[in-house]
Amino acid sequence: xxxxxxxxxxxxxxxxxxxxxxxxxxxxxxxxxxxxxxxxxxxxxxxxxxxxxxxxxxxxxxxxxxxxxxxxxxxxxxxxxxxxxxxxxxxxxxxxxxxxxxxxxxxxxxxxxxxxxxxxxxxxxxxxxxxxxxxxxxxxxxxxxxxxxxxxxxxxxxxxxxxxxxxxxxxxxxxxxxxxxxxxxxxxxxxxxxxxxxxxxxxxxxxxxxxxxxxxxxxxxxxxxxxxxxxxxxxxxxxxxxxxxxxxxxxxxxxxxxxxxxx
Ligand code: BTN
Numbered sequence: 365x366x367x368x369x370x371x372x373x374x375x376x377x378x379x380x381x382x383x384x385x386x387x388x389x390x391x392x393x394x395x396x397x398x399x400x401x402x403x404x405x406x407x408x409x410x411x412x413x414x415x416x417x418x419x420x421x422x423x424x425x426x427x428x429x430x431x432x433x434x435x436x437x438x439x440x441x442x443x444x445x446x447x448x449x450x451x452x453x454x455x456x457x458x459x460x461x462x463x464x465x466x467x468x469x470x471x472x473x474x475x476x477x478x479x480x481x482x483x484x485x486x487x488x489x490x491x492x493x494x495x496x497x498x499x500x501x502x503x504x505x506x507x508x509x510x511x512x513x514x515x516x517x518x519x520x521x522x523x524x525x526x527x528x529x530x531x532x533x534x535x536x537x538x539x540x541x542x543x544x545x546x547x548x549x550x551x552x553x554x555x556x557x558x559x560x561x562x563x564x565x566x567x568x569x570x571x572x573x574x575x576x577x578x579x580x581x582x583x584x585x586x587x588x589x590x591x592x593x594x595x596x597x598x599x600x601x602x603x604x605x606x607x608x609x610x611x612x613x614x615x616x617x618x619x620x621x622x623x624x625x626x627x
Contacts (some may be wrong), residue, residue, distance in 0.1 A: 367544035369417065369435075377548045382411040383442070383555040384548075390414075392434070394421040397495060400441040400509040404499070410445040415547070422513065425495055426622070430513050436532070438543050441511040442554070448562060450498070453505055454619065455566035455604035457482045457496040458573055460510055463557060464492050465576055467549045472537050477578045480597075480606045480623055484514075485578060489531035491515050512550065516541045567602040574599045578625075584608070585624040586616075597623065 367373055371389035378384050386409055393399055396414040398421070403412060416439050422430035432439045446453065461482040468474040468484075477485045484492035492514040500506040515532040517540065533541040560568055574580075577599060584597045586608055595616065598607040605617040 367542055369543045371415070374415070374544055374547060377544055379548060379552045380411075380555045383558075384411060384413045384551045385409075386412040388412065388414045390416040392416065392418045392420065395419050395423050395511075396439055396441040397423050397497065397509055397511040400443050400511070401497070401499070404443045404507040404509065408443050410443065412443040413440055413551070414443075415440040423495060423511070424493060424513075430493070430495075432513065433519060436515065436517040436519055438512065438514040438516060438547050438550075440547065441509050444508045444510060446505055446508060446562075448505070449503070450500075450505060452561075452565055453498050453508060456508065456510065456561070457494050458600070458604045459557070459561050459566060459569055460494050460496070460512065460554070462569055462573055462576070463550060463554045464494070464512070464514070466553050467546060468533075470553075471546060471549055472533070472541070474533075474536060476576070478573065478576045479578045480600065481604070481620070486531055486536050490529060491531050491533060491536070514546065516543055516546065566604050570600055570602050570604065573604075579623070583626045585626055586618065587622045587624065588618075588620070594626065 367377055371387050375387055393416045396416045399414045418434035419432035419439050422432035424430040458481055461478045461484060464484050465476045468476050474486060479485050482494040483490050495511040497509045498505060515530055518532045518534040579597045582597055586593055595608040595610045598609055600606050605619055608616045610616055
């Protein structure tokens with residue numbers, strides 16, 4: 365039976381204990397990320413998820429907008445209230461990208477790759493992205509919001525720029541993907557692996573991540589808020605920092621930034 369993409373049907377198909385126990389579903393909203401922040405400040409429980417069938421103001425990294433057409437993708441945010449501290453928080457987004465790759469592998473046999481830190485690529489085009497926000501005091505995290513956007517359905521007549529850079533699962537598997545099945549698989553794997561993340565930290569996952577990392581050994585352009593420079597992409601370390609060999613031989617460990625492939 366075809367699983368519907370509704371709150372009730374997702375609830376029925378959910379295999380998790382705490383993650384997604386509380387579901388807030390919108391046919392249309394501004395951004396699940398914004399709603400998640402509103403709900404978290406009002407005390408929403410750990411594991412609450414906010415799903416939208418379409419977003420009118422979807423948010424991407426670096427203040428970009430995220431195209432979220434009705435019925436064309438999975439757009440949702442997870443509220444987490446972790447017991448770990450800021451040190452362990454930054455790699456949660458890398459951890460989440462591993463969960464997305466594994467979900468696609470288990471459901472469709474797709475071998476996706478990761479563009480550091482958290483873009484999911486198939487056939488050199490992006491099919492999913494992650495946006496993580498953290499709120500708290502100087503020494504303690506109050507909550508985190510992990511926003512996941514995955515392009516599932518093919519969008520006809522999309523503009524050339526998007527066509528060159530983005531891909532939908534439908535184009536990869538040659539059939540309509542089931543969004544309920546994918547979302548509940550992501551929740552299942554996230555909950556399973558999150559326990560290990562809490563107990564063992566990102567160190568437990570970083571070799572798996574390196575095996576999926578794109579552009580290893582290639583010449584890349586690193587863009588930060590303030591600078592941009594060239595180097596060779598090496599791998600990530602156990603903290604999730606990206607190691608870049610600069611042209612002067614020096615190794616930089618990047619905590620954040622954007623990588624562009626040069627040749
Ligand atoms: C990126 O690659 O730039 C991150 C994209 C994150 C998009 C998701 S869709 C669900 C959640 N709500 C938003 O407004 N953004 C995230």
